[in-house]
Amino acid sequence: MGDAAGEITSSPNVPDSNESFRTSRPDIVGPDVPDAPFPIKLSGPVQHGFGRGSKDLGCPTANLPDDSLPPMIDAGTGVYYGYAQVTPSEGTSSLSDQDVCVLPMVMSFGWNPFYNNKRKTAEIHIMHEFKTDFYGYDMKAIVLGYIRQELRYTSREALIEDIEFDKRVALKSMARPGYEKYMTDPFFTV
Secondary structure, three states: OEOOOOOEOOOOOOOEOOHHHHHOOOOOOOOOOOOOOOOEEEEEEOEOOOOOHHHHHOOOOEEOOHHHOHHHHHHOOEEEEEEEEEEOOOOOOOOOOOOOOOEEEEEEEEOOHHHOOOOOEEEEEEOOOOOOOOOOOEEEEEEEEEEEOOOEOOOHHHHHHHHHHHHHHHHHHHOOHHHHHHHHOOOOOO
16 A cells, blocks of 8 residues: 555546536635645655656646655645746756746646556646756645546546646636745745
8 A cells, every 4th residue: 555655556446537527617726825734845856757748648747756745645636736946956957047936836646547557646737838857956846725636537638628727727726815925935945
């Protein structure tokens, strides 16, 4: 089932995506200010994932190492929103000033059942177009809210459609003062 770092290696039952769920989703989620268990702070070096985000789904992700995930264990699997920041080592950056700002993000935390993952992962999509990869750079994320449970999709198109909707929900949900203030949280290098 798991190890001391909180890695879980056996997939639970995940509900199937269905049309009624997909057509009845709210476009803003969460209260006007984050409430427990949020905010959840994560950090670690960006590591290579499965290579599916950009290539397969048109949604590049930055993956955190397993040892950075224990704070999420009690929150459960699903799709989350918040802010993230990539910080390069001093003197080694090929990133622009815009790339190292605190930026909105969505995160899939769980099994990614469409791909039958064998372990839980945290895959963060920072809503910004980076011109270069940033593997090995440090990333900090503050998770502020929950969008939805993870689902088992029967088509790639349905998954992509929900990912795009998740991004819109995240942006609208964070466009409230109780969430915007986290862009200047001392956790980030601002």
